[in-house]
Amino acid sequence: MSGAPPAPPPEPDLRPIALVGLRASGKSTLGRLLATRLCRAFVDLDDEIAREDAALRGASSQRPAGLILAAEGEPRFRDLEERALERVLSRTEPLVLATGGGVVERARNRLLLRTRARCVWLQVPVEELQRRMRADPTPRPALLGGDPLEEVASVLQRRRAWFQELEPRVLACAGRAEDLVNAVLLALEGGPRPAP
Numbered sequence: 371m372s373g374a375p376p377a378p379p380p381e382p383d384l385r386p387i388a389l390v391g392l393r394a395s396g397k398s399t400l401g402r403l404l405a406t407r408l409c410r411a412f413v414d415l416d417d418e419i420a421r422e423d424a425a426l427r428g429a430s431s432q433r434p435a436g437l438i439l440a441a442e443g444e445p446r447f448r449d450l451e452e453r454a455l456e457r458v459l460s461r462t463e464p465l466v467l468a469t470g471g472g473v474v475e476r477a478r479n480r481l482l483l484r485t486r487a488r489c490v491w492l493q494v495p496v497e498e499l500q501r502r503m504r505a506d507p508t509p510r511p512a513l514l515g516g517d518p519l520e521e522v523a524s525v526l527q528r529r530r531a532w533f534q535e536l537e538p539r540v541l542a543c544a545g546r547a548e549d550l551v552n553a554v555l556l557a558l559e560g561g562p563r564p565a566p
Contacts (some may be wrong), residue, residue: 384464387558388483390533391492392526393471393510393518394502396543396550400492401468403551411465415473418454419447426450434469436510444513448476455479459486471525472513474532489538490554496523 387404391398394407398414404414416435423442424432451473457481458467467487473479483489493503502520503510514521514528539557543550 383488383558386459386461386465386467387554388467388469388487388489390469390473390483390489390491390536390538391471391494391543392499392522392529394473394499394506395492395494396502396547397468398490399547400406400543400550400554401466403547404554407551407555408464408466412468413458413465414468415451415454415458415470416468418458419450419470422450422454433448434508436508442446448472452476454477455482459483472529474529474536480532480535484536488558490534490539490557491535491536491538492543492544494538497527552564 387408387410389401389404391397398416402412403412404410419435419438420432423438424430433441436448438450442450451470455469455473458465469546473483499522503519503522510518513525539554541550541553541557
């Protein structure tokens, strides 16, 4: 039998997997499950922002990201977020990253995510996001000056093109988290990118 030897299997893609989407879209929950399944480290960007904030303040205790946003204002919060994101995406270990909902607000963050990670955009209907936010005690200050629940649709409209700029795999999030892990893995294997 003659012919060319079989091609070697492709190298695994060890770039970080970054989950993006609006507040309450399930990035942290799904990220932990996905990291466990893939035997990767899990990183929640909100935790990294809290560490950045504490280090810069010289404080031993950390404030939750929502409290930092409320206390310091959005420009300072976005500075911390950008620093934390760059640090996380510079790590060499394979990881799954749950980003904050507003990580796409800055062009630098979008560039970092597009070039250093594989992004999965978790899309959840607005009504479901509002239901989850009502049930979650996590501090979520208003972003546009109104009621955080009422502004979800406006925030989505504002950020839609920025999410698309990441060239993400898009995942409509309905169903059990365990099933969504399988859907993420399938999407990352090269399935088509549905139009959002």
